[in-house]
Amino acid sequence: QAIKLGGRCVNPVHARCRRLPKVELHAHLSGSIRPTTLLALSARHFGPDGEARARQTLGLSTGTTRETRALGECFAIFDLIHDAVRTREDLTLITKEVVTDFEDDNVKYLELRTTPRDLPDGTTRHEYVANVASILEEVNNSSRQISCRLLLSIDRATADDAVAHSTVALAHEFTPIVVGIDLSGNPTKGTFSSFLPALEAARESGLSVTLHCAEVANDDEVTQMINFQPD
Numbered sequence: 001q002a003i004k005l006g007g008r009c010v011n012p013v014h015a016r017c018r019r020l021p022k023v024e025l026h027a028h029l030s031g032s033i034r035p036t037t038l039l040a041l042s043a044r045h046f047g048p049d050g051e052a053r054a055r056q057t058l059g060l061s062t063g064t065t066r067e068t069r070a071l072g073e074c075f076a077i078f079d080l081i082h083d084a085v086r087t088r089e090d091l092t093l094i095t096k097e098v099v100t101d102f103e104d105d106n107v108k109y110l111e112l113r114t115t116p117r118d119l120p121d122g123t124t125r126h127e128y129v130a131n132v133a134s135i136l137e138e139v140n141n142s143s144r145q146i147s148c149r150l151l152l153s154i155d156r157a158t159a160d161d162a163v164a165h166s167t168v169a170l171a172h173e174f175t176p177i178v179v180g181i182d183l184s185g186n187p188t189k190g191t192f193s194s195f196l197p198a199l200e201a202a203r204e205s206g207l208s209v210t211l212h213c214a215e216v217a218n219d220d221e222v223t224q225m226i227n228f229q230p231d
Helices: 012-019 035-058 071-084 088-104 125-140 161-173 193-204 219-228
Strands: 003-005 008-010 022-028 107-114 147-155 178-184 208-211
Touching (some): 008 012, 022 088, 035 088, 088 107, 088 125, 147 193, 161 178, 161 193
Parallel strands (some): 107 147, 147 178
Antiparallel strands (some): 003 008
16 A cells, blocks of 8 residues: 655555665666756757757657666667766766765665766866766765765777776776776677776776676677676
């Protein structure tokens, strides 16, 4: 039976789960953006056509919410988000909202992951990481009931060896708020083996490593990833 919570009816199991203290170890900063914020940023930067395109990509134009999506549709949404988050102000907004949303779900320890990137307003990769890290540090130094850390992601679809090593260097610079390196991105692009030197360098220097593994059928690569023994 539904119960009343905050003036609305909710499933009691959902209400109990929401009250439970939690640890969140796999949260993409961009992937956790509020849909309302994504629509607002799309409208701000691209006008009504931008908002309409965002609604269509999210599947909102039909008036229903999609429960499942094909892999290509998921990465189309990530592309949409990256297009919409164009300034340091945008990045600050989504980071603060994401932390607040996890805190509202009673998450006590949060690891966010994000790919450092240059923004159209001139924000550099370094400034991108510095901005997110400073927000999380501010949260950790406050009286709020959530503790946050950061993983820096290497995008296998766009990064090369130099970018991967640069990401590892950024991770070192912003420890201890940054605790590890992530390999993610479209699994149909790039190869795990090409990023192995950077991942080994990260591990040897004391950073933890996490991998997106087996998202598509690729037995050889999955075996390589498992043999690497990610943290």
